[in-house]
Amino acid sequence: MEKQAGQAASPADDGIHEEPPASAQNGRPGSEPAAAPEVEVQLFRRGRGPVAVFRSPLGGYTQDQLEVGDILEKHGLKCVFAFDAASRARGVAIRFNPRNGRSLLPYAADSTIFLDGEPKDPLLKPITKMMLTVCVMTVVIAILLKEGKMPQWLKTSKLGNLSFPPWVLACMVVVFMRLRKRTRDVMKKIGLSS
Numbered sequence: 001m002e003k004q005a006g007q008a009a010s011p012a013d014d015g016i017h018e019e020p021p022a023s024a025q026n027g028r029p030g031s032e033p034a035a036a037p038e039v040e041v042q043l044f045r046r047g048r049g050p051v052a053v054f055r056s057p058l059g060g061y062t063q064d065q066l067e068v069g070d071i072l073e074k075h076g077l078k079c080v081f082a083f084d085a086a087s088r089a090r091g092v093a094i095r096f097n098p099r100n101g102r103s104l105l106p107y108a109a110d111s112t113i114f115l116d117g118e119p120k121d122p123l124l125k126p127i128t129k130m131m132l133t134v135c136v137m138t139v140v141i142a143i144l145l146k147e148g149k150m151p152q153w154l155k156t157s158k159l160g161n162l163s164f165p166p167w168v169l170a171c172m173v174v175v176f177m178r179l180r181k182r183t184r185d186v187m188k189k190i191g192l193s194s
Contacts, residue, residue: 036059037063037064037109037110038056038058038109038110039055039056039058039066039107039108039109039110039111039112039113040054040055040056040110040111040112041053041055041066041071041112041113041115042085042112042113042114042115043071043080043115043116043117044083044085044114044115044116045077045116045119046116046117046119047083047090047116050085050114052075056070056071058107058109059102060102062106063109064107064108064109065102065104065105065107066094066096066102066103067101067103068096068101068102068103069100069101069102071115071117072101075117076120077119078118078119078120078121079093079118080093080094080115080116080117080118081093081094081115081116081117081118082094082115083115084114085114090116094115130174133170133174134167134170134171134174137169137170137173137174138167138169138170141169141170
């Protein structure tokens with residue numbers, strides 16, 4: 001019974017806890033968390049602009065690397081270059097680490113950076129170009145086959161008797177041209193093409 005009275009009398013847990021002051025929470029008394037350093041970015045697009053002026057935080061262990069990946073994603077760009085606004089001349093490409101999106105070179109806090117961005121190619125453009133090429137070639141092949149303007153030697157050969165739909169021939173030509181274009185460097189290395 002004396003133990004119960006001793007426990008009731010001692011201020012063991014009355015539900016009130018005292019928190020340390022905010023300045024001592026990060027381990028160093030009297031220090032407050034510092035804001036991340038920032039730079040002002042003036043973004044141009046193919047030499048026109050500036051299309052956007054904003055403040056970008058610097059990241060990395062030493063807090064001096066520009067967050068290039070975030071800028072590319074936010075503004076729909078495939079790459080950015082250093083830019084001289086006075087002469088409207090594009091400089092070298094800003095290289096960045098593909099893993100974390102931070103620049104490889106350091107930047108000073110509170111400075112102004114001029115960047116020139118190259119927009120991403122729309123996905124619709126190459127598809128439209130390919131479809132238009134197939135359509136034009138189909139029309140040309142259909143006209144040539146209907147008009148009978150094939151050479152006599154082709155008409156008498158076995159190839160002249162085959163009847164392919166024009167769109168199949170057009171697709172075959174387009175695929176052949178694309179493969180030839182893509183393998184040009186390989187063929188030069190082998191020595192098959194000049």
